Amino acid sequence: MKIALLGYGKMGKTIEKIAISRGHTIVIKTNDEDGYDITTADVAIDFSVPNAAFFNVVKCFKNGVPVISGTTGWLDNYKKAEALCQEENGAFIYASNFSLGVNIFFELNKQLAKMMSKLESYKVSMEEIHHTQKLDAPSGTAITLAESIISEHNTYTDWSLLSNKENTIPITAKRIEDVSGTHAVSYTSKTDTITIEHEAHNREGFALGAVIAAEWLQDKTGVYTMKDVLNIG
Numbered sequence: 001m002k003i004a005l006l007g008y009g010k011m012g013k014t015i016e017k018i019a020i021s022r023g024h025t026i027v028i029k030t031n032d033e034d035g036y037d038i039t040t041a042d043v044a045i046d047f048s049v050p051n052a053a054f055f056n057v058v059k060c061f062k063n064g065v066p067v068i069s070g071t072t073g074w075l076d077n078y079k080k081a082e083a084l085c086q087e088e089n090g091a092f093i094y095a096s097n098f099s100l101g102v103n104i105f106f107e108l109n110k111q112l113a114k115m116m117s118k119l120e121s122y123k124v125s126m127e128e129i130h131h132t133q134k135l136d137a138p139s140g141t142a143i144t145l146a147e148s149i150i151s152e153h154n155t156y157t158d159w160s161l162l163s164n165k166e167n168t169i170p171i172t173a174k175r176i177e178d179v180s181g182t183h184a185v186s187y188t189s190k191t192d193t194i195t196i197e198h199e200a201h202n203r204e205g206f207a208l209g210a211v212i213a214a215e216w217l218q219d220k221t222g223v224y225t226m227k228d229v230l231n232i233g
Contacts, residue, residue, distance in 0.1 A: 072140030096140030098209030
């Protein structure tokens with residue numbers, strides 16, 4: 001499989017290493033939005049920056065190249081991307097986190113929220129920790145976790161950074177050097193606390209998930225998620 005890496009920072013370089021180890025070829029490595037021929041690739045993997053991601057996925061749709069996007073911070077345009085993908089008969093997977101373990105964690109979070117919605121004495125809070133180069137806060141993964149809780153829990157209608165508002169999930173975002181990513185969801189009452197946590201040890205889990213998603217998406221059309229790739233949920 002010939003892969004275009006749209007975004008060639010630390011994550012792009014890790015994806016390159018994983019992809020090559022799985023027998024794939026990297027035909028494009030770029031941090032620019034233009035100046036490359038996307039049609040030379042069988043699939044594109046976008047780990048760029050928020051202001052480039054929408055341009056990149058649209059370029060892929062218009063040229064018939066399936067695209068995986070793991071860039072966060074651009075989701076104001078996600079619905080437009082989804083509609084354009086359908087219009088152009090393209091293929092698209094966006095995930096706030098491609099780690100296989102995190103996607104299992106997403107399902108655990110959803111099921112826990114369902115159970116805890118019946119127990120009003122427990123209040124939910126979240127914490128996420130990432131490296132200091134991460135541009136957005138809270139992380140896309142934290143937002144996905146929060147939105148899943150909101151969809152399953154009777155009490156919560158919104159999330160916010162360090163908010164004490166009623167019916168709002170408070171998220172603490174920390175930036176610490178060389179932390180790949182930690183997410184914790186806690187339910188606390190006067191008597192105890194229940195916490196689920198995912199800690200990434202390195203970037204390889206994210207990269208492997210993105211490559212597996214690209215392998216799965218090839219020769220398909222439509223908008224999918226990691227649930228489809230992993231057949232979970």
